[in-house]
Amino acid sequence: MAQLPTFPGERPQGTSAPGGAAYTATATIGDDGVVTDWGEGAARLLGYASSEVVGRPAARLLAEEGVPAPGITPGQDRWSGTVALRHRDGRRVEVPLLAHRWTSTGGTVKWSVVSAVAGPADAPWDAPLNEWAFAQSPCFLAVFDADLRLLRANTGMQHMLSLTEDQMRGLRLPEIAPDPVSDETERRMRLVVETGESQRLTAFVPPTGEDREQAWETSLAPLRDRDGRVRAVCLAAHDRGGAEGAPHHEHLRLAQELTAPAQDAAEAHPHGREQREHTTTMTLQRSLLPHTLPEQGALEIASRYLPAGGEAGVGGDWFDVIPLSGARVALVVGDVVGHGIRASATMGRLRTAVRTLADVDLPPDELLTHLDDLIIHLSADEADPEVPEESAGGIGTTCLYVVYDPVTRRCTVARAGHPPPAVVSPEGSVYLLDVPAGPPLGLGGLPFETVEVELPEGSLLALYTDGLLQAREHDLDEALDTLFGALTRPASTLDTVCDRVLTALLTHRPDDDVALLIARTRALHADKVVVWDLPSDPSVVADARRYTTEQLTAWELDEASFVAELVVSELVTNAIRYGRPPIQLRLIHENNTLICEVSDASSTAPHMRRARTFDEGGRGLLLVAQLAQRWGTRHAPTGKTIWAEQSLVGF
Known part of the structure; x- marks a missing residue:
């Protein structure tokens, strides 16, 4: 029987050996060398439980005590190499590692470390893959299996990413090059696996180690075996170097974009100006959204953000995860009206305001009331009679604010004109939480209501912006049915759930921004x-x-x-x-x-x-x-x- 494509992290049907599939071992290490997070893959690879490792120096995991850890030069943002580690049973394990340096908005530096652990080979892949990949696609090439893990990369691709094929093999694209562009590309690759249809996208990405961004036309093609089954995906990236409007790094500086828009160049090259403005807005949007989710024990969380395609440009959708007192956690999803730099800047203001109000532990309804007042004041301060359409100051913004308490397992929710969250019970039933809608922010004078419900441990919460449900191909009821179906399908990770939701609802680049936040509840017993x-x-x-x-x-x-x-x-x-x-x-x-x-x-x-x-x-x-x-x-x-x-x- 033909084996169907599987989602990343899931074992194909018919696999007899449990735990034999490839997986990624992940860990997070602080700048002081102390382990702050220890994933299930890392525990599986080295045998240590999270409680035995987190909070202790990573150097204790080295196979030989006294041997210095791999050196990292100041300012280095990525490191790769093979390190000898000690398994819990005492044996020596040679582990290839890839580490990325992250700096939070608060200035905290952490290293995200990943290692691909290969499963048993099902069939001899090398010969047919060489034939399929190089026969069907030119240019910078990479081949990913049906689980979207890298199998092959040609010399051009290795040069572009500054990593060898061995260093990348077995890793997913977002693990090789963490970036929203990688997330979108992986989502498109999953469409290729599921539909068998090719995908194309364009992105501005700087080659590793360079400041200048290049325009890349990326083609994603299915690689089929003799029976016509999709066995892999070929990624072919075409450099559009020299294309009119390819932005330089200096154009990405927000201050220069706001104060010196280069009017003369815009008149001569209007298409180039549009591309620069789009790139600037994207850069601003990325800088204002969470780069990493904060550490907390109340919820297991995964998130996705997809910018709008087409002429509308990037909008003001945002999400946030805010640890509160008493082991509680707040989840926020919002949508600012409009697109472009103004919408992104307003989003940044509102996200900061929400975090400030959450820090003083306001209930959800009071927080939305204060946010409503803030938008009214912003609108009055920014009023410009000559350009009324650009002076809304956030009026009409929608927001959903959720607080979860793992001690009582109670969830408190309020919303301002935003779609209600979807809930999936541990038994598999799915429904929209009945929360009074409340008016959009900035209208003033109308109250917001709070709903409090108790959720069993292991419940799934899905928060999203309306761009997820407004695809051209289906109406709202059909979109909700599709969303419910994607949420209730069994999955090994929440990242898989996120990817399934986007794949099921979006068959093309969305017309509006999409923010998606999925959380699984935990309990403090x-x-x-x-x-x-x-x-x-x-x-x-x-x-x-x-x-x-x-x-x-x-x-x-x-x-x-x-x-x-x-x-x-x-x-x-x-x-x-x-x-x-x-x-x-x-x-x-x-x-x-x-x-x-x-x-x-x-x-x-x-x-x-x-x-x-x-x-x-x-x-x-x-x-x-x-x-x-x-x-x-x-x-x-x-x-x-x-x-x-x-x-x-x-x-």
Whole structure:
């Protein structure tokens, strides 16, 4: 029986040997050499569980102690090579690695490390692949198997990417060259595998190590065996070097684009100006969207962003993942009206505003109300009677804001004119969450409503912008049915789910931007959360310290007890002295973080102040701020919670 193409990360039907398929081992290492994330592939390759590696120096994984780790020169953004590592059972493993350097918007530097682990060969591939690839496609060539992992790359392709074929073999294109263009190209390759039809796309990408961008015409062709089955995809990239309008690196500088649009050159080469403006907008859009998703334990998350094609240009769609206090996480998806630089700039403002409002723990409905006021003020400040169509300031923007709490497994949602999220239960039922729509942002005077639901552990949440459902080929009901079908199909990873959704709903470059955020809920069970009700009596502070020490011993975190005792003592004392009963102490152990929360019935928030030399009090919150990784206040309908997070890395 002919074997159907499979999605990346899934085993083809009929495979008898479990775990025999190729996979990618992934890990993240901080700039200080400490492992911050350890993927399932890495655990499978070396035998170490995540808890045995995360928070410890990566050098401990080297096969020979004392041998220096591979050297990386200052300013280097990528490294590749073979490293001898030590398996958990003690044996030596030679592992080819490819590492990419990432810098977050906050300035944190991390290295994303990947290694392709090959599965058993099903058939002799080399000879037919040589024949198919070089017989059917010219130019810079690469061949990917049905799982979209690289099999072959010719000399031109190796030169363009500055990697040898051996260094790339077994990796997916986004793992070889992390970039939105790679994500879009991989999505098109999946269409080739599934439909057997060729795909074409154009992109401006700089060759590795160069500043100047080149225009590339990329052809994706199916490679078939004698029976007509698609066995692989050939990627052929044609350099359009010298094409009119191919932008230079200096055109990508936003300030120069805004203040010196080169009117003379635009009049002489209008097509070149349009390409430069499109490239500038794309660059701005990419810089404002999350480069990497933050580390948190409440949700497993995957995301995709596809810019609009055609004459409309890049719009203002955005998404975000924001860790909150109490191990909670906020998910945001929004859509700014319009396209071009103004829409992207407005999107950046709103994304920053959402993160600022989320940082003070506003409920979803209040956050949208503040965002609504902000857009009204922006519109008034930017009003230009001569160009009214460019002065909207974000009026009509839609936004969906979701907060998930892994302790209660409750999800709180509010939306402003945005499509509601889709939910897939662990049993496979799928539905749209019933959330009152609320008006789009910027209209003012109308309320937003919040809905709170409990989601079983393992539920799937899908947040998206309307560009996903507005393809030309189908109406809204048909698009929703297609979306539901793609979400409910079993998949090994959320990245596979994202790719399936885009493949099912988009058969061509979308007419509007598409942002997609898919999350699977996790739960913090009772063994990771403990709560005590405390009387409003100063003598109970000693009991609170004792409760904390005993619980940390039960969690095998004795080394963290000293700092935790001090934090608990100060927060409980503060609640007794300045708050109102009832008082409650809660400890949460989430991965590498210990969270201490003290709640009371007073709504008055404490303020950190500098105590004078002879003051007897006033130093508590200052001490908490010095000891905790971060701290803050969370208000509730009745009362407040003061929380502090303590890092457990190294304990």
